[in-house]
Amino acid sequence: MITVEVIISLLILFMVIATSSVTIKQLFLINKQQSNHENLYIELLNVKDYIDEEVCQKDQDISGDLNGFHFVATCQKVNELKSFVKDEDREGNLGNYLITLYKVTLSLQKENIDKKYQYYKTVVRHL
Secondary structure (H helix, E strand, O other), X not given: OOOHHHHHHHHHHHHHHHHHHHHHHHHHHHHHHHHHHHHHHHHHHHHHHHXXXXXXXXXXXXXXXXXXXXXXXXXXXXXXXXEEEEOOOOOOEEEEEEEEEEEEEEEEEEOOEEEEEEEEEEEEEEO
């Protein structure tokens, strides 16, 4: 006959196995989510580097595909100032500059991922 001690030990064994199984599944799920976030962040940096020279140059939206992600970048002018830069060693100036601050909204899309990011970009032009 099965004694009470055996039944309790089997119950404890079953609980340990069930808890371990759930913990391992959660660990794999968290690892997969972390990997997805790392890939998304790397792609964000790639797209930002790819469009950095062109975004905000002609006041138009930029869109395209890069590494399986579809991106759309919109640029909005926040502020614009003229600046006078004086040379410290010599007399005179190096010239007038137009400094423009833009707010860039970058949207990344891939299958079930749709993320929007915003950052600021400063463009300096010699007048």
